[in-house]
Amino acid sequence: MTQPVIWLGVSLKMYFGYQQTLQWCREVAALARQHPAIQQGEIGLFILPSFPAIPAVAEIFHGTPVRFGGQNICQAENGAWTGEVSASTLQELGGTLAEIGHAERRRYFNEDATQIAAKVAQALTHGLTPVLCIGEAMPGSPQQAIALCEQQFAEALAQAVAQQLQGEILFAYEPQWAIGAPQPAPDSYIRAVCAGLQQLATPPGISHRVIYGGSAGPGLIQRLGGDVDGLFLGRFAHDTAALKRIIDEASTLAQAGAL
């Protein structure tokens, strides 16, 4: 499959129960089956449900180009890690992406740079695309955000580099102060930071695309233009009609060759 022009990802976090997750995924699968930009691979759509839903979600999206993955993976290969899910198990279930280092996991589970680097290495070892979440805690200048993100990105790649792993990283730029907010960060701020992050040098064999997350919703992708490679959506994709609007907007942008 060709590389998508624009990535759109949705993390369901822990908002939905099991049945609600499946119902939402059925609606998204129906949408994906009818949408030319998704069918043709211009828009890469991925869904990150909670782990117990993954086998059923895999069935629902079977035969569609929609990808799915986990909201976390364990930093270890296997063994005595009670309550954790390994990258290899996620891969065995058909997952192709692993979200790593979300601000909520850093905050509530004390995930640190070493754990995050080990998770990135685990994901790449098992052929999963890391959706690596990085972003500053407090608003500042775009230059300050870029510098902090660059440092966190290098730390997150450290073990992968040491192990000479290869693959693509989806760099989810998520300013922490814009997550769960009424609206996203200002357009000019997102554009400046993401344009800077797109220019970051990556080690040999590793490439990255930059997607923006943090209260993203309808209307945003068109305002950001070519300074981002996509969006990482949360609450504002719960309404599948809103998700359809976002896919339509991304499709228009991709077709206009704006990226």
Ligand SMILES: O=C[C@H](O)COP(=O)(O)O
């Ligand atoms: O995982 C997604 C991001 O944290 C964004 O969530 P949100 O759009 O609900 O703020």
